[in-house]
Amino acid sequence: EPEVTQTPSHQxxxxxxxxxxxCVPISNHLxxxxxxxxxxxxxxxxxxFYNNEISEKSEIFDDQFSVERPDGSNFTLKIRSTKxxxxxxxxxxxxxxxxxxxxxxxxRLSIL
Amino acid sequence: xxxxxxxxxxxxLSEEAFLTINCTYTATGYPSLFWYVQYPxxxxxxxxxxxxxxxxxxxxxxxxxYRKETTSFHLEKGSVQVSDSAVYFCALSxxxxxxxxxxxxxxxxxxxxxx
Numbered sequence: 001e002p003e004v005t006q007t008p009s010h011q012x013x014x015x016x017x018x019x020x021x022x023c024v025p026i027s028n029h030l031x032x033x034x035x036x037x038x039x040x041x042x043x044x045x046x047x048x049f050y051n052n053e054i055s056e057k058s059e060i061f062d063d064q065f066s067v068e069r070p071d072g073s074n075f076t077l078k079i080r081s082t083k084x085x086x087x088x089x090x091x092x093x094x095x096x097x098x099x100x101x102x103x104x105x106x107x108r109l110s111i112l
Numbered sequence: 113x114x115x116x117x118x119x120x121x122x123x124x125l126s127e128e129a130f131l132t133i134n135c136t137y138t139a140t141g142y143p144s145l146f147w148y149v150q151y152p153x154x155x156x157x158x159x160x161x162x163x164x165x166x167x168x169x170x171x172x173x174x175x176x177x178y179r180k181e182t183t184s185f186h187l188e189k190g191s192v193q194v195s196d197s198a199v200y201f202c203a204l205s206x207x208x209x210x211x212x213x214x215x216x217x218x219x220x221x222x223x224x225x226x227x
Contacts, residue, residue, distance in 0.1 A: 004155075031213060043156070043201060043217040056214055091155060095213060098163075098206060100146060105155040 002026045006092050006104035013082055014112055021077045021107045023092030032075045033093040033101060034067065036060070043091065049075065079109075087111045114139045118202045118218035125192055125225050133187040133221045135176075135202035143204035145169075145178055145185040146215070150199040159187075159200070192225045199223070 005024045013019045025032050034046040047057040049067055066078045075094075079086055089108050095101040119134040137143065147159040147169070160169030165180035174189045185202060202218040 006155075033214065035215070035217075042219040043203075043215075045214045045216065048214050093156075093215075098144070098213065100158045100161055101213070101215060102158070103148075103156040105153075 002102075004092055004094055004102050004104035006090075006107050008107060009105065010108045010110070012110045012112065015084055016081050019079050019082055019109065021079075021090050021092075021109070023075045023077075023104055024073055025075055025092065025094030026102055027073070029094035029096050029102070031055075031095045031097060031101075032067075032069070033095070034077045035091045035093065035103075036088040037091065037106075038085075038088045046077075046090075082109075082111045084111050114143065114204060114216045116202050116204055116216055116218035118200075119221050120219065122222040122224060125223070127194055127225055127227050128191045129225075131187070131189040131192045131196075131223070133200055133202075133223070135185045135187065135218060137183050137185065137202075137204050139183075139204055141206075144206050145176070146203045146205070147174070147176055147185070147187050148201040148203060148217075150201065150220070152198070156201065192223070194225045194227055197223055197225045 007022045032049040037043045047061045048055045064080045068076050089106045091106045092104045093101040115138045144163045146161045148156040149159045160171040162169040162178035168177045176185050176187045199220045201220045203215045205215045
């Protein structure tokens with residue numbers, strides 16, 4: 001069964017550095033998402049992406065965050081200048097409109 | 113805005129016990145409802161779904177019924193196994209219609225099943 005793949009599985013970065021999290025969604029899906037889960041808290045929506053543009057973003061998704069689908073297969077989340085509170089598990093998901101979303105295994109981001 | 117409230121854990125059961133994890137939601141429209149499961153070290157996997165009132169979602173012995181009158185989607189299983197140990201998340205999407213498919217999650221409930 002096709003799956004969403006995320007790399008790396010764990011990223012350790014110094015505060016203030018830029019980080020790029022990568023995702024390869026399922027190939028025939030059209031909707032792409034990023035979520036995050038701070039340790040011990042609920043999974044929170046960050047952003048959705050459709051037709052090569054952001055369709056919705058949460059208040060968490062401020063100017064430090066950006067998403068891109070650079071080559072038709074990858075879907076990336078960039079954090080420009082990381083803060084300690086960005087430490088979390090980041091999940092990529094993809095879907096076909098009203099169908100349930102498929103999630104990757106996540107990238108654990110640790111900011112030092 | 114939309115929200116999901118689910119039973120706080122952790123929940124610890126013996127093998128073959130009956131499981132209920134409560135979930136209620138608040139939404140302005142007509143959401144689809146989901147249960148996702150997260151096994152240790154893995155991502156979120158869809159367990160079951162229901163898209164309209166009175167629908168029952170089922171998978172791997174788990175069931176949940178979409179109850180519009182009580183705005184609930186409680187997860188049940190008649191006889192749990194050790195392999196069911198995981199974190200269970202209740203979620204909703206599409207409450208406001210259109211192309212809003214983002215998921216709103218509950219806090220998750222950790223289930224531990226002992227042999």
